[in-house]
Amino acid sequence: MSTDAGNERKMTSLFERYLTVWVGLCIIGGILLGKIAPDLAKSLDAMSINVNGAPVVSIPIAVCLFFMMYPIMVKIDFASVVKAGKSGKPVFLTLFINWCIKPFTMYAIALFFLGFLLKSFIGAEAMDLVKMPFGLDLPVGAQHGAGIVVLQDGIKMLQVPLWRSYFAGCILLGIAPCTAMVLVWGYLSRGNDGLTLVMVALNSLTMLVLYGILGGFLLGVGKLPIPWQALLLSVSIYVALPLVAGYFSRRWIIAAKGEIWFKERFLGVLTPVTISALLLTLVLLFSFKGDVITANPLTILWIAIPLFIQTILIFALGYAAARFFRLKYEDAAPAAMIGASNHFEVAIATAVMLFGLSSGAALATVVGVLIEVPVMLMLVGFCKKTTHWFES
Secondary structure (H helix, E strand, O other): OOOOOOOOOOOOOHHHHOHHHHHHHHHHHHHHHHHHOOOHHHHHHHOEEEEOOEEEEEHHHHHHHHHHHHHHHOOOOHHHHHHHHHHOHHHHHHHHHHHHHHHHHHHHHHHHHHHHHOHHHHOOOOEEEEEOOOOOOOOOOOEEOOEEEEEEOOEEEEEEEHHHHHHHHHHHHHOOEOOOOHHHHHHHOOOOHHHHHHHHHHHHHHHHHHHHHHHHHHHHHOOOOOOHHHHHHHHHHHHHHHHHHHHHHHHHHHHHHOHHHHHHHHHHHHHHHHHHHHHHHHHHHHHHHHHHHHHOOOHHHHHHHHHHHHHHHHHHHHHHHHHHOOOOHHHHHHHHHHHHOEOHHHHHHHHHHHHOOOOHHHHHHHHHHHHHHHHHHHHHHHHHHOHHHOOO
C-alpha cells in the first residue's frame, strides 16, 4: 500500500464499504427474528459455560466473537512491535490518548448526557435486568451498587436503572481503542500503514493488561457491578486466545506457504470473516432487544449522542496534539484515528459476558458499531482536506 498523497484509496471490500447498511439490515432482521422466534436468542444464550451455577460464557457468542478477533490478531507482525520504539512520538501519543484520556472523557460525557441531560427521555424510572457479578451470591432484595437483586425466571438478576446500563456499555467502548477497522481508516486517509499496524499491535497487547483494570475501576465509580473475574475472563477469551492463536498460526502458515501466500491468499479469505461474525452477533443481540427498540425507537439516538461527541473530541485532541508535536501527516492521521474509533468487537463481547445478551449495555455497544462507519468516513475526509496543516 503506497502512502503517496496523490493516490486515491478506496475500500475494496463489499463488507467494509457498506458496513453501516449491513448493520442496519441486521437491526431490522434481528427485530423481526425476535418477533417470529422470541425464544431463539434465549435458547442460544442458555448454551453457556457455567461457573458456580452462574452462566459466564455464552458458547454461540464466544464462537462468533472468536472469529471476529482472529483475523485481526493474525495480521500482527510481532517483529514490527519490537521495533515500535523507532516511531517515538506517534506511538507515545496514541498510547497516552487511548489509555490516559479517552476512558475518562467517555465516562464524563456519557454520565452527563445519559445520567442528566437525556435521563428523562430514556426514562428516569426505567429499569434493566443484568447478570449478577460473577461469584457474587446475594439474597433477593439486597442492594448492590445502584442495583437490587431480583428473581427473574428462577434466576437471580441485578435490577439497575436503564440509563446506567447504557452508561456501562459506553464505558466498555471508551476503554477499547480500535485494533481492526482503524487499519481501513488509516489506509483511506493515506496514512502510514506500517505505523498503523504497529500501533494496533501495541494496543492489543496493552489491552491485555489495562482493559480489565480500567473497566473495573470505572464501572465501580459509576455504581455498577464490578465483575473482576468476568472482566479478566473476557479479556482472556476475547483478546488473549485469538492473539495466541493468531501468533502461532501466522508463524506456521508463513513457514509452510511463505509470506506472499499468507498476505495475498490467506488474509484475502479472512477479510469478510470478521464482519460476517459481527453481523451474526448483531442479529442475536437485536432479536433480544427488539421490544425495547420498537417501544422507544429513539433509544438508539440517545445512546449515539454521547458516542458521537466522544469520537469527535478524541479525534480533535489527537490530531491537534500530532500537529503540536510536528508529526508528518502520514503519522498524524492514523494516530488520531486509532483513538477516535472503538474496538467494538471486544466491547460487545465484554458487555454480553458481564451484563447479558439482553442488557442495555450490550445494546449501547452495538450502537457504537452503527455510528462508527459514517463518523469515521467523515473524519477520513476531514484528514485528506487538511494535509497542508502538517510538514511534508
